[in-house]
Amino acid sequence: MSKRKKHNLQWIKETLELKEDHNWKSKPGTRIFVAGRGALRFDVPSNWHFELDTKSFRFLDKEPPNDDCRLEASFNLLPPGNWADFPLVRLLKQTVRDEKRNVVERGEFIQFKRQTARIVWTQIKFIDPQENREAYSRICIGLGSGVQCLITFDYWVDDAERLIPVWDTVMESLVLGLYIRDPRTGLAFPD
Numbered sequence: 546m547s548k549r550k551k552h553n554l555q556w557i558k559e560t561l562e563l564k565e566d567h568n569w570k571s572k573p574g575t576r577i578f579v580a581g582r583g584a585l586r587f588d589v590p591s592n593w594h595f596e597l598d599t600k601s602f603r604f605l606d607k608e609p610p611n612d613d614c615r616l617e618a619s620f621n622l623l624p625p626g627n628w629a630d631f632p633l634v635r636l637l638k639q640t641v642r643d644e645k646r647n648v649v650e651r652g653e654f655i656q657f658k659r660q661t662a663r664i665v666w667t668q669i670k671f672i673d674p675q676e677n678r679e680a681y682s683r684i685c686i687g688l689g690s691g692v693q694c695l696i697t698f699d700y701w702v703d704d705a706e707r708l709i710p711v712w713d714t715v716m717e718s719l720v721l722g723l724y725i726r727d728p729r730t731g732l733a734f735p736d
Contacts, residue, residue: 558597568731575714578602578618583725583733584692585620588718590711606708614700614708616715621693628688633665637686646671649679662689662721670702681705683712690722 571577575588580602589604594612596603601619605612634654641651652668666685673680679702687694696715700708723733 558595562729564729566730568733571718572714575718577718578604579725579728580618581620581622581692582728583723584622584721585618585694586718586720586723587618587696587715589616589715613704614698614711616696616698616711618694618696620695620721623688623691623693625691628691631688633663633686633688637665637667637684640684640686641667641669644669644671646682647674657716659719660689660721660723662687662692662719664688664716664719666696666716678702685716685719687719687721692721694719694721 569577571588574591576591577586578589579586590606593616594605594608596605598617601617604616606614634656637654641648646669648669648671650670652670654665654667656663656665658664664685664687666683668681668683670679670681672678681698681700681702683698685694685696687696696719698708698712698715726732
């Protein structure tokens with residue numbers, strides 16, 4: 546019997562040419578971000594800078610150090626089970642209560658469903674300690690089709706008018722667990 550080596554798996558960024566009759570659709574000025582063959586999918590501005598981390602994906606409005614915001618996303622594949630009653634709102638409320646930044650305002654909790662996913666998000670306003678400047682942080686937790694995601698969006702209060710539509714696009718386009726058979730065509734199959 547042979548022993549299997551443990552692999553240190555890392556993300557692979559790949560750009561493919563789409564077929565002419567592909568099914569990918571996004572708003573003008575955005576591109577579609579897909580992770581885990583469709584475990585996590587949403588639209589982001591097409592000109593934003595993309596960075597990989599060991600457990601997350603970051604989108605910045607400009608290359609660092611000139612960036613003014615950070616959209617970060619991660620996902621986990623869940624073990625089989627009934628996750629329908631998992632208390633997402635309570636988890637997010639606890640996350641906000643445990644926030645270590647200098648929070649000066651907490652927003653309401655927004656909940657919605659999309660296909661098999663339940664999604665909840667909220668916003669906090671805090672004082673950035675390095676710049677002594679007000680900033681917002683939006684925090685989203687999604688659960689559905691065997692996938693759990695966390696999406697955060699930090700930006701300066703001064704940039705809210707410009708950046709809130711970015712968050713709205715991410716929330717409107719967020720899909721969990723719609724796996725892609727062939728990325729060149731965009732054909733998906735449900736969980």
